[in-house]
Amino acid sequence: MRPDPAELFELTEDGQVPSPARQTHFASHYVDGSTIDWLREEAAERERTNIQRAQFGVRGLLLPWFDAARMWLVVILTGIGIGLTGGWLDVLVKWLGDLREGRCSYGFFYNQVTCCSGVKPGEPCTEWSTWSKFFGVNVGLAQSLLHIFVYVVLAVAFAGCAAVLVKSYAPYAFHTGIPEIKAILGGYVLTSFLTPWTLLIKGLGLALAVASGLSLGKEGPLVHVACCMAFLLSRFFKQFRNSQAQQRKLLAAAAAAGVSVAFGSPLGGVLFGLEELDTFANESEVMWRGFVASAIAAVSLQYVNPFGTSKLVLFQVTNGSDTWRAFELIPWLTLGVIGGILGSLLIKLNVEIALYRRNSVLNDWPILEVVGASAITAAISYLVVFSRVQSSELVANLFQECDPTKIDYHGLCNPTAMWENVFLLILTAVMKVLFTAWTFGMMIPAGIFLPTIAIGACLGRAVGLLTQGLHRAYPTAWIFLSCPPDPSVRCISPGFYAVIGASAMLGGVTRMTISLVVILFELTGALSHVLPIMISVMASKWVGDAFGKDGGIYAQWIALRGYPWLPPVDFEDRGAQDTGTQLMRPLERLVVIEDEWNTVLDLDTLLKDYDFHGFPVVRREEFLGFVTRDKLRSALTPLLLDDSERTKRCAFSRRLSSTEEQVDFSGLLEEAVLQLREEVPKELVVNMFQKMNLRQIVFTTRGRLTGMVTKSDVASLLNCDFPHTAALGSGVRRPWA
C-alpha cells in the first residue's frame, strides 16, 4: 500500500497553516551539541515554500518574494556591518597599540598617524610625545626602563582585560572560532557560540588582544564576529529562526564577508568559503550570496578607510622588477619545504600545549595564564627589534623592497649587516613559533593567520638576504648568469622572498591551496608573481601532508574538541572487507520501536532512557520507517494524560486490521528515508555522508533492517588516526545517534 505523499511530508494542500501537532516538524528543535538533519530541514523548507506558493492571488506571488528579499537584506546588512566593524576595529587597535609607546599631546584619542597628520613630510612630529617625554624623563637608562615598563604593563592590562571579559561574559569568544564555524556549517548545533554577547566580547576582546602585542591575529575572530552578526540579524525573521538550514546558508555568506574584511580580499573570502568551509559545493545560490556579502563588506571597509590609503591591499609589495629567474626556484622550493615542516611542527606543538593546558593546573587559572603569557611575550619581544612592533607592521616592512629613496627599516637593507639581520630574523621566527603555539588556545580571541604570516615573512626575508649575499659574493657564478650584468640593477628581491615565505608557512599551517594563493596576492598585490606563490604553496602543502596527515590546524582543533564534522578527505577503502557492515551499528545494538507492540508508556520510557534524535520502526525485522524524537514526544504528551490511552499499543503502519485498541501513529512515520545495503563499499557510505550532508543512513536487505550508521560514526572513522579525538570535549552534551 502506497502512503499518501502529502502525509509523508505533512503538507496541507489547502495552503492553511498546519495544525500545532504538525508544526513540530516545521521548526525542528535542536539543542546545543546535536547535529541537524539536512534532508529533514530541506524538506521543511520545501514544505514552507509550497505552502506560500499555494496561497491565492497576490499573496502567493509576494510571499516567496519577501522570503528572498529578507535573505538578501540580512546578507547585505551583514556585509555592511562587518565591513564597518572591521574598519573601526583597525582604528581602535592602532590607537591602543600606539598608546603603548606614547600619546598625542593635543588629544588623548588620536593615534600617532592622525596626531602627526598636520606635519609636513620630512619635519619631525612634535605633537606626538613618547611616555618619557610626556613624563619629562630625560636620563637614558630611566627612559628605557620607563618605556619597557609602560610597554609591558599596558600589554598585560590589555590582555588581562580581554581574558576577564571572555571568561566572565562569553566563554565561546575565546580562540579563533573557525573550527566551530566549520562544524556549525557542517550541521553541528551550537547556538551559544553565536549570541550577541559573544559578538560584543569577541569584537572588544579582539581589539585588546591584538593591541597587547601577543602573538595572534584578528583574521579568524573577525570571521566569527561576522557570523555572530548574521545570526543576530537573522533572529529578527521567523523564516531563519525556524530553519537551521537557512541559518547556515546565511552564516556561510557571513564567513566569506569576514575573510573579505580581514584580509581586504573580497575574492579570497569567496574562495575561503568554497575551499575551507566547503559549504558552497554545488550550491551556486549560496556561493552567490557569499560573493555579494564579500563585495559589499569590502566596499564598506574601503569606505571606513582605516589605513588612510584608500586601498584594499594591506601589505603592498613594490616590485622593482616584475620578472623572476629560474634559479630562484631553488630557494623558493626550500622555503616551501621549510614552511611545510615548520607548519606541521607548529600544529603538533600547539596540540600538545593545548592538551597540557587542559590536564595541568593551568586549566583552573586561565586569566592568570593570559596575564603571564602576555607579560613574558611583551618582555622578550621588546628585546628584539623585529618583534617589538606589531606583527602587521613587521610584515608590511618585511614585504618592502629596499629603496634608496625610502627609510631603511632597521638596517634591513644594509649589506654589511647581513649576518646580523639573518640571525635576528631567524630568532624572531623561532620566538614567534613558540609564542604562537602557546597563545593559540588561551582564553582570549586569537587568530593564527597573522602570526603565521609573520613567521614565514621572517624566514623568507632571511633566505632572500642569504641569496642576495651569495649573489653579491659570487656575481659571476654560473647559477647567477641570468642576472643582469650591471651590479647596480637588482637581481634578487628579498622582499618578495618574504612573501614566498609567508605563503609557504601559511600553506603548512592551514593546508589551504587556492584560496590561500588568492588571499595572498590580494593582500600583497603581487599579481605578477602568482606562479612562485602557487609553487611554494604547493610544495609546502605536499611536504606538510607527508610530514603529518593532519589536514591543517583547524581540522586538528575540530578533532580535539570532538565536533561531528566530516573532513573533506578522499576516504579510501583498504580492502574488500571495508563495507557498510563494518561501519554500521548492527540491529542487535540499535534501539528500535516494534510496530503494534510498544505501548504509549513503553515509548515514554524509551524517550526518557535514550536521548537519540530518532528511532527506526520495525515490524519483526521489516523496516517500516523512522520516527524522530520531537514528533514522538509531542504525540505522546496528550496521550499520557489519559489513563485509558497509556496502555494502548502504538501502530505506525497503516493496516486495515487496525483496531480501537491501538493508537494510530502512522502520521509520525517517515518512510522515505535513505536506505542502503550493508554490502556497499565503506568508501561509498563515507562519500554519501560527505556530499549529501546526511545525518544517518539505514541499512536494509530486501526490506529487513540490518543496521544504521550516523554522522558521528563516520566522523570518528575519519579521525581514527588522530590520537587525541575529543580530548578537549566541547562540554556540550552530545545526543548524536
Added chain:
Amino acid sequence: MRPDPAELFELTEDGQVPSPARQTHFASHYVDGSTIDWLREEAAERERTNIQRAQFGVRGLLLPWFDAARMWLVVILTGIGIGLTGGWLDVLVKWLGDLREGRCSYGFFYNQVTCCSGVKPGEPCTEWSTWSKFFGVNVGLAQSLLHIFVYVVLAVAFAGCAAVLVKSYAPYAFHTGIPEIKAILGGYVLTSFLTPWTLLIKGLGLALAVASGLSLGKEGPLVHVACCMAFLLSRFFKQFRNSQAQQRKLLAAAAAAGVSVAFGSPLGGVLFGLEELDTFANESEVMWRGFVASAIAAVSLQYVNPFGTSKLVLFQVTNGSDTWRAFELIPWLTLGVIGGILGSLLIKLNVEIALYRRNSVLNDWPILEVVGASAITAAISYLVVFSRVQSSELVANLFQECDPTKIDYHGLCNPTAMWENVFLLILTAVMKVLFTAWTFGMMIPAGIFLPTIAIGACLGRAVGLLTQGLHRAYPTAWIFLSCPPDPSVRCISPGFYAVIGASAMLGGVTRMTISLVVILFELTGALSHVLPIMISVMASKWVGDAFGKDGGIYAQWIALRGYPWLPPVDFEDRGAQDTGTQLMRPLERLVVIEDEWNTVLDLDTLLKDYDFHGFPVVRREEFLGFVTRDKLRSALTPLLLDDSERTKRCAFSRRLSSTEEQVDFSGLLEEAVLQLREEVPKELVVNMFQKMNLRQIVFTTRGRLTGMVTKSDVASLLNCDFPHTAALGSGVRRPWA
C-alpha cells in the same frame, strides 16, 4: 543469507590477476554515446588498488606508488605540452595574421615584430614591406584595392583550409569543445572527440581560423587541445585505458591547464575547473592536480614567451590612478545591465542561427558557409578601423589608458573626435555580435571568449568616453565633485571602462562568476579594481539570469546537442506531488530479468532487443540486484555454444534449492546498488544524481522493485524549459537507460 562481499566486487583475494570472465568488470566497455557508471568505475578502481596492495613484499608497496607516479607524469607532461603548444600557436597566429598585411623582406617566415626587431625605436622599419610596396604598386586607389584584395583572399584561404581540414579529417574539431568536455567530465563517453587526429586538426585549424580574422577566439579550443593531449598521453598506460574514471580525472586537470594557457591565468584555470566544469567539488585530489597542471602549463608558456614581454599578463592595464569614485558605479552598473541583456541576446541569436543552419540548405555545404562567412567578415571588417585588426590587438588597445607619451591608437584619445569614436565603437560591437553569433557553430574551431571580450571592451570604452565627455563638459556638476579639481589630472579612465565592459559581457554570455573575475584580473593585472569587476559581473549575471534562464552559452549547446549532462542548478520541487514517483520509469515499463525463469536463450534475445546498459533482476516483484549488459554478454557467450545449456534457466540468487537444471549466474549480480523509496522528494533524487554522479537509482518499497530513474531522465527534467533539446543531435547512438 548474506552474500560474500568478495563475490560482490569480484575480488581475487589471493592477489592473482582475475580470470578473463572477471576482467570484464575491470575494464567496462563503453561505446560512444553511453554514460559511465561512476560508482561501478570507482568500485573497479578500488578493486585494482586492493589487488595491488595485496601483492607480497616490495611489489605491494611499489605498485600503488607507480600508479601515482604515472598519473603525475601524465599531468606534468600535459602541462608542459599545452604550455608549449599554446605558445607556438600564438607565434603561428601572429605570423599568419601579419601575412595578410605584408611580408618581411629578408625572410618570409618572420612576423612584423621579429622582422623589425633590429630597428631602433623611433626609426621607420624598412625591412617590413606591405603587399603594395612588395608588388611595387604606388597609385593610391590601386594600393587600397590590392590591400583589401590580399586581406580578403587570405582570410578566405585560411578559413577555407581550416574548414576543409575539419570536415575531412576530424569533424569533432569544430566549435569550441567546452560543451563536450563538460559532458565528458560528467560521465558521457565520446572517445572520438579526443583522438590524436582531432588534436592535430584542432590545433592547426585553430591557428588558421584565428588568423583568418573571423570573429572567434582561441580560448575554448585550447582547452579541447589540452584534453586531447592528456587523452593521448594516457593511452600509453593501461591504468588509464581501463578506467573511465581515471581518464576523467586527468581530463579535468588538462582542462585547467588549457584555460591557464589560453588566458595566461594559472589561477583562473583552476577556478574554471572548479566552477564551470564542476568536477573538483569535494575531490581535493583532483583539484590539486588541476593546480599543478595549471602552474606547469603557465611556466611552459612563459618559457616560450610568445609576446616577447616575458609576462603572463596578456592585456596589461596601465592605471594612472588606482582609485575610483563612487559615482562611477552608475556607468559600471549600466554596463553590467547592458552586458547581461546583450549576452542573453547573443546566446538566443546563436541558438536560432544554429537551428536555422541545421534545418536549411547550409547543413549540406558547411565549407562553403565558412568561405562565405569569412569573405563577408573580412570585407566588412576592413571598412571599420577597429574591426580590421585582430581582436586581441583591438582589446589590448581598448584596455590602454590615454598617455601623451605613447602613440594614440586610431585617435581614441582625441577629445574632439568623441562622438565619432563612440559611434565607431558601438558599430564595431554590433557587427561583432552578429558575426560572433553566426561564426560560433560553423564547421571550424572557434572560441567565444575573445569575441565577447572585444564586444564588451568596445561598449565599455564607448561608455567611458561618454562619461569622460560629460565630465569635460560639466566639470563642476555635483556628481563630479569627488574628481580632483585640477582638470589636467585624469578623473575617468576609459580604458578601465573597457575592462568593466568586457567583464559584464563575459558574465552575460558565460554566466560564470568567480573564475571569470580571477581570469579577468589575471588577464589585465587590474588587481586594485577587483571590486568594480566583481560588481559588474554580479550585475550582468543577475540581469542575464532574469532575462533568460539559460545557464550560459555552454549549457545551451549541451542541451542543443542533447548530452546527458546535469546542470549544477538548484532544482526545486514545486509541490508535494513532486516525488520520485513522477520522475521514475515504473516497473510496468521496465525491462527486467525474472530470476530462475528466463532461459539462456531468452537472455540472449533480450540483449539483442534492448541496448540498455543493464537490467534489474527480480523474483516476482522482489528486487534482487542489477546485472550489466557487459557481464551478461560475456557469461552468455560460452553457454550459447552448448545446445544443452541454451534452454536452462538462469539463477541469479544463490538459493539452496538450486538444481542442475539451472545456470548459476549469482556471480554476475550486483546487489549493493543504491535504492530509494519512490516517495522521496524529486529534489532529493536530482540532488543525489548531481552530487554523487550516479547513473541510475532503483526505487524499491519494502524490497519490491517499483521503478528506476536514469541520468538521462534527470537531464531531460532539468532541461525541460529549453524548447530545442537535442535539436542538434550528436549523431551518436545513445543507449542510455
